[in-house]
Amino acid sequence: MADDPVEPQPQQRAWSNPRLTFRRLFGLDRSGPPPPQTLSGAPWNVWTIPNAIGFVRLALLVPMLVLGLSSDDGTDALPAILFAVVAWSDYADGIAARVTGQYSRFGALLDPIVDRLLVICGVVICWKFETLPRWGIAILIARELYLLVAGRLALRRGIELKINWWGRWGVWPTMSAIFFAMAGLDTVAHVLFYVGLALSLMAAVVYTRDALSATRAAPSS
Structure with a gap:
């Protein structure tokens, strides 16, 4: 191309x-x-x-x-x-x-x-x-959908959010939890899943805070 x-x-x-x-x-x-x-x-x-x-x-x-x-x-x-x-x-x-x-x-x-x-x-x-708790999976999916919609709205306003460290650190516990669940190691999978879920939610809070700060700082048209 x-x-x-x-x-x-x-x-x-x-x-x-x-x-x-x-x-x-x-x-x-x-x-x-x-x-x-x-x-x-x-x-x-x-x-x-x-x-x-x-x-x-x-x-x-x-x-x-x-x-x-x-x-x-x-x-x-x-x-x-x-x-x-x-x-x-x-x-x-x-x-x-x-x-x-x-x-x-x-x-x-x-x-x-x-x-x-x-x-x-x-x-x-x-x-x-149901190798991981469905209620936790539902929260994780809701978080992803929220970031998808919020990210689109931010881009339309000319705001490009950078990946924060909460999000970076939340990826591997979540992925590791899924792997261990698929490998049949339930206890390890559940512990890592809760850690990853907490970090992912914190990342969403920081993204929201940064987006709101950028919106307030942007010059009004």
Whole structure:
């Protein structure tokens, strides 16, 4: 797909690829502005190594969901392994982007979509076999729908919210809870699920606070 050249924004001109330390390679150090290739208005640049990993992750969701739903009790080994592969390979595409410098707007959008679809597929399996509490799953789904609607409204007002650390830390307990539930380890799954749910709700509160602050600070038209 060909895109027209985009005039770089001021923050794009000032950006330079930071030194690749261990912490930055594995996403522990996220200081500094995002790569200009990932910002709104940048070319899609679909065909990159990180995006190829993202496409493989996306394709693995189908057999994982089919195998999980067709199991006897939702705790078969193969769908649990596929879930873990898709979850952990999230690091792989990030590392590939940092090593190769192949950042892209498409990849910045694809990665969180795959992560959310992974959680949705896992939640569907856990809901069917009630391997995690359905009331908690319902709250988690309501939270995702709220952020989806609120995020759209924020974008229409020209407000782009950044991922906060509550949200970052809430992802892995939630994903780990789904994995352990699919693996049949109920106690570990439940403990991690409650931790992830609490962090996710706190993230939603912070997103709401930031959106309201940005709305008040925005100049009136």
